[in-house]
Each structure stands twice: as C-alpha cells, then as structure tokens.
Amino acid sequence: MLQPKIVVIQGANLAALGTRQPHLYGKQTLQQIHSDLQQRFGQQCNLEFVCSNHEGVLLDAIHKYGSSAQGFVINAGAYTHTSYALADALAAVQLPCIEVHLTNVARREPFRQHSCIAPVCLGSICGLGAMGYTWAVEAMLQHLQCCSTAQSSNRESNRAGSAI
DSSP, X not given: OOOOEEEEEXXXXXXXXXXXXXXXXXXXXXXXHHHHHHHHHTTTOEEEEEEOSOHHHHHHHHHHHTTTOSEEEEEOGXXXXXXXXXXXXXXXXXXXXXXXXXXXXXXSOGGGGOOXXXXXXXXXXXXXXXXXXHHHHHHXXXXXXXXXXXXXXXXHHHHHHHTO
C-alpha cells in the first residue's frame, strides 16, 4: 500500500515563528516544527509543506494537492478568521482536513474566536503549541486508516453481495 500524502499548510505570519511573540507562539521555528514532523512521521506518510503569507498561494496549493493528497493539516493564521475562500477551496477538494492553532483561540481576542474554515474540517486542535501539529498528523493518519479499512470492508461486502 502506498503511503498517504498529507499536506501541512501554514498561513499568514507563521514563517516568523520562533521570533514572533514567543511568549504566545513559542520559540520553535516553523522549520523546526516541519523537521520534527518529518522525523516522526516520515516512515508512515509523505509530508508536503506549504507556507505563505499570500492567501492566493494557499488557495492554489489546496487545489494543486486536492488531486494527489489524502489529507490536509492547516494553520491558516489570521486567514482562519477571514477567509471564506479557503473554506470554499477545502470544501471543493473534499479531502479531510484538521485545523491547528498554536494558541487557544477561545482565550484570545473576540475576532479570533470564529473560524471560517472549521465547518469544513474534521476537527481543530488549539492551544497546545507546536505539539498540536504532531497530534493533527497522528489524527489524520488514524482517520485515513479508518476510512481505508471501512472502504476495504465495503468492497468485500459488495463483492460478496454480487456473487449471490
């Protein structure tokens, strides 16, 4: 069986991790987070990483990987709270997606407490720092395994049913 491809999408200001408000977002750089994910999950899946401050680049990546990936992990940064375009793109490609936030957005400013993309995601992980990415990839792998097992069972049931 081929390894699943999971695309980790990082939005506005996340390239500045490590130096951007470390009291909120931690001291770990985005490169370190990606390296840790690759080290931990590189044998279980193919990870691709996309990072941009430009919403259109993120949209293009979702559409590009929509036909080749099996799932997305996304921290859209501030676009989380404003981008119906990202929500539409994720809905259009119909791949499972898990939303990640380093901070607990429910304890932040009121505008951060609404997510435009949450309705098209399997779930959200927030407030647990960089570890949230690890749990998101783990959860995506579990979800993909569960779906793969269910699809295999359905195929077997359909074959058995057609032989009657």
